[in-house]
Amino acid sequence: MRSNLKVIISILRESAYSKIAIASSVIFALALFWLLSRTTTLASFFSMAWDGSYFSAFELGKARILGVIYVALYLLMTVTAIIAFGVSAALLAWLFRHTTDAKNKNAAGWGVGGTLTSLFASGCPVCGTFLLTLIGVSGGISIFPLKGLELKALSLGLMLGSIAFASKRIAKFKTKGCAREVGVVSDSGAHQLEAMPRQKRLRHGLVWAIIAILAVNQFLIGSFVPKAQSISRSSGGLRALFGIQQKAQRQILAPKVNPDGKTTSIAPWPTITEVLAEPKGLDPLEAAKVVMIAAGKPFYAPEDISFDDPVNAQNRWGAFETSIRLSDEQEARYQKLITTMMTCSYCCGGPNNVTMNRNCGCAHAKAVRGFYRYMIQAYGDKYSDEELVGESHRWYALWYPKGMVEDYLLATGREDVVGHQSHGGAGPDGRHGL
Numbered sequence: 430m431r432s433n434l435k436v437i438i439s440i441l442r443e444s445a446y447s448k449i450a451i452a453s454s455v456i457f458a459l460a461l462f463w464l465l466s467r468t469t470t471l472a473s474f475f476s477m478a479w480d481g482s483y484f485s486a487f488e489l490g491k492a493r494i495l496g497v498i499y500v501a502l503y504l505l506m507t508v509t510a511i512i513a514f515g516v517s518a519a520l521l522a523w524l525f526r527h528t529t530d531a532k533n534k535n536a537a538g539w540g541v542g543g544t545l546t547s548l549f550a551s552g553c554p555v556c557g558t559f560l561l562t563l564i565g566v567s568g569g570i571s572i573f574p575l576k577g578l579e580l581k582a583l584s585l586g587l588m589l590g591s592i593a594f595a596s597k598r599i600a601k602f603k604t605k606g607c608a609r610e611v612g613v614v615s616d617s618g619a620h621q622l623e624a625m626p627r628q629k630r631l632r633h634g635l636v637w638a639i640i641a642i643l644a645v646n647q648f649l650i651g652s653f654v655p656k657a658q659s660i661s662r663s664s665g666g667l668r669a670l671f672g673i674q675q676k677a678q679r680q681i682l683a684p685k686v687n688p689d690g691k692t693t694s695i696a697p698w699p700t701i702t703e704v705l706a707e708p709k710g711l712d713p714l715e716a717a718k719v720v721m722i723a724a725g726k727p728f729y730a731p732e733d734i735s736f737d738d739p740v741n742a743q744n745r746w747g748a749f750e751t752s753i754r755l756s757d758e759q760e761a762r763y764q765k766l767i768t769t770m771m772t773c774s775y776c777c778g779g780p781n782n783v784t785m786n787r788n789c790g791c792a793h794a795k796a797v798r799g800f801y802r803y804m805i806q807a808y809g810d811k812y813s814d815e816e817l818v819g820e821s822h823r824w825y826a827l828w829y830p831k832g833m834v835e836d837y838l839l840a841t842g843r844e845d846v847v848g849h850q851s852h853g854g855a856g857p858d859g860r861h862g863l
Contacts, residue, residue: 433596437516440599446519454515461507466790473788475500483576499576506581513588520595527602671697671840674720676706681721682840683822683833684774684783684854684861691782693772693854695840695861698819701812702727713846717834721826729804739827743792746824749799759805762814766801770818774853775825775832783854793828797821839863 441447465474477483478496487495671682681704685696702723707716723736734745755763764787771786773794778784786794800821804812812820826833832852839849839860851859 432600433593436596436600436603437520437592440520440523441516443523446523449522450515450519452515453518454511457514458511461511470788470790473790477788499578502578503581506578506585510581510585510588513585513592517588517591517595520592520599524595524598671695673841674704674706677703678706679703679819681819681822681826682837683819683825684772684836686770686772686783686785686854691854692780692856693774693783693861695836695863698822699813699816700819700823701729701816702820702823704823713838713843714834717837717843717846718830721833721837722830723823723827729808731803736823736827739824742824743796743828746796746799746803747792749803750795753799753802753806755802755805763798763801763805766814766817767798770814771797771801771821772854774855775829776853778853780851780853780855780859781857793825796828797825800824836861 441450465471478500479493483499484492484495679700679702680697681700682695683698684693685698686693704723705719707720711719725737726735730742732745734742736742767787768785772778773784773786773789773791776784776791776793777789786797801817804817804820822833832850835844835847835849838844838846840863844860844863849860856862
């Protein structure tokens with residue numbers, strides 16, 4: 430161990446490799462920060478630990494203590510992983526420059542494994558993780574018993590393994606003091622044979638650890654993230670909460686946070702613009718899209734913002750989040766909207782722990798916040814809080830059409846049309862209790 434440490438220090442004292450280590454650590458840190466910012470903000474990440482959101486099953490005092498411990502461990506392992514990534518990159522650069530031994534790939538493989546694991550673990554227990562969401566794990570790191578610290582530990586272990594393996598290879602190379610490749614020298618054969626069982630056991634242990642984590646992951650996904658069900662209409666298993674929209678009206682069906690603050694129900698929200706009726710004779714899915722997915726330019730939208738260009742609208746609304754200043758009274762109203770009324774149901778959070786808009790760092794959440802600030806400043810009290818939330822759901826349906834359409838079909842008793850995938854706040858059954 431001491432000899433390995435001396436090797437690491439000697440390599441990092443070389444200017445080229447110290448620069449590689451620093452640059453790699455900075456790039457890795459920026460990547461982790463970017464992934465975290467896709468789902469939440471740093472301020473929200475810390476505040477949710479203090480307000481007990483991460484361990485909401487416990488009473489506030491205990492939840493707060495656990496939250497602080499969690500954040501401390503999360504940061505400690507993240508910072509250590511960032512440093513380890515830089516050191517590993519420098520050692521691997523030295524190895525691949527001075528040797529062509531195929532065994533160098535072992536160290537590189539461990540480093541890559543640790544990097545990927547760390548990237549997948551970058552997120553928060555409430556808001557979810559960007560990469561896990563992309564592969565269909567809507568609960569993110571919240572589905573793990575330790576809320577993702579397992580992945581952090583595994584990532585750190587793999588990176589440290591990469592460092593240990595690389596430093597050992599470098600030490601052996603320098604000890605031989607030759608220009609030949611490591612492992613080619615004949616008198617090292619006995620030593621290699623002696624070391625192989627230990628290395629093999631370590632590799633096997635890591636493989637089994639990964640398998641165990643994946644097994645727990647699959648078990649918990651099955652337990653806490655209900656899968657979409659396909660139920661026949663004739664079975665009587667579907668219960669329609671609302672009727673099919675047969676006439677145009679200023680109302681939209683969308684998630685509404687329940688009194689528990691953790692789950693949602695599908696409820697009618699008043700809107701500012703008119704929501705179309707279902708056209709007769711259309712396929713149910715296409716008819717639902719007509720109702721839920723708005724088109725045209727709403728009268729209140731400034732400049733080039735339109736329902737017809739969701740990407741541009743998202744960017745333009747999002748810019749208002751920081752550019753518009755509100756009075757103290759208006760700010761209080763705005764905070765109420767994003768803290769207690771508007772949820773981010775389809776991008777993050779878990780079925781039993783919905784993410785409120787304030788705690789979401791995704792682009793659509795920023796756009797909704799910008800929309801509220803603009804509407805409050807431009808129209809004052811002309812529209813109620815409920816109307817603002819309802820209208821924001823019209824924009825939300827452009828950015829998450831799948832979830833909004835599925836919820837509409839579920840609420841109108843037609844879940845069997847496309848099924849219904851569980852999402853943030855959908856409850857233990859994944860169907861809002863329907």
